[in-house]
Amino acid sequence: MSQNLIKPSPRDVIVRSNREFASLKPEADANVRKRTLQMLHSSHAAELHSMINVFTKGSYVCPHIHWVEKADGSLVKKGESFVALEGEGKIVLFDEEGTIERVIVMTDKEQTMVWIPAGVWHTVVSLTPYFIVFENKTGPWTEGGDKRFHPGFPTEGETLGDEIVKLWESL
Numbered sequence: 001m002s003q004n005l006i007k008p009s010p011r012d013v014i015v016r017s018n019r020e021f022a023s024l025k026p027e028a029d030a031n032v033r034k035r036t037l038q039m040l041h042s043s044h045a046a047e048l049h050s051m052i053n054v055f056t057k058g059s060y061v062c063p064h065i066h067w068v069e070k071a072d073g074s075l076v077k078k079g080e081s082f083v084a085l086e087g088e089g090k091i092v093l094f095d096e097e098g099t100i101e102r103v104i105v106m107t108d109k110e111q112t113m114v115w116i117p118a119g120v121w122h123t124v125v126s127l128t129p130y131f132i133v134f135e136n137k138t139g140p141w142t143e144g145g146d147k148r149f150h151p152g153f154p155t156e157g158e159t160l161g162d163e164i165v166k167l168w169e170s171l
Contacts, residue, residue: 052132063094064148078146079138082116092124
């Protein structure tokens with residue numbers, strides 16, 4: 001039987017709650033990137049990627065887009081959505097030059113949901129000790145072929161990123 005014809009069973013259903021979110025916080029604290037991600041999808045090859053993403057305050061996510069030109073000239077264009085599960089954060093949107101165009105505050109109290117179309121430059125900022133989101137994005141995932149980082153910002157791990165996060169938090 002083809003891999004595509006294997007039907008999942010009720011045992012394949014994944015359930016997550018505050019208990020699991022709490023268990024991810026120490027992992028995010030210990031990570032040099034100040035965040036962690038829990039995949040809910042079966043593999044990087046899955047057509048839909050669903051994740052729990054835990055950002056700690058101060059985590060720097062280099063502004064990026066999911067609009068990547070492959071070596072053969074074809075484009076990989078992916079939108080993504082976020083739903084606030086715990087805490088408060090911001091989605092900061094930029095134009096092509098890196099100028100801030102829009103800031104969206106997300107809170108668990110309002111159960112804020114954001115859909116970002118393919119090709120929109122964006123980043124995520126945590127305003128509380130932990131900002132936990134449910135994230136959906138089109139798969140599959142390939143390293144270097146899923147997103148492009150904005151050249152006008154420091155790469156992740158550079159010390160300048162810390163100062164930029166403080167600026168974004170203050171918006």
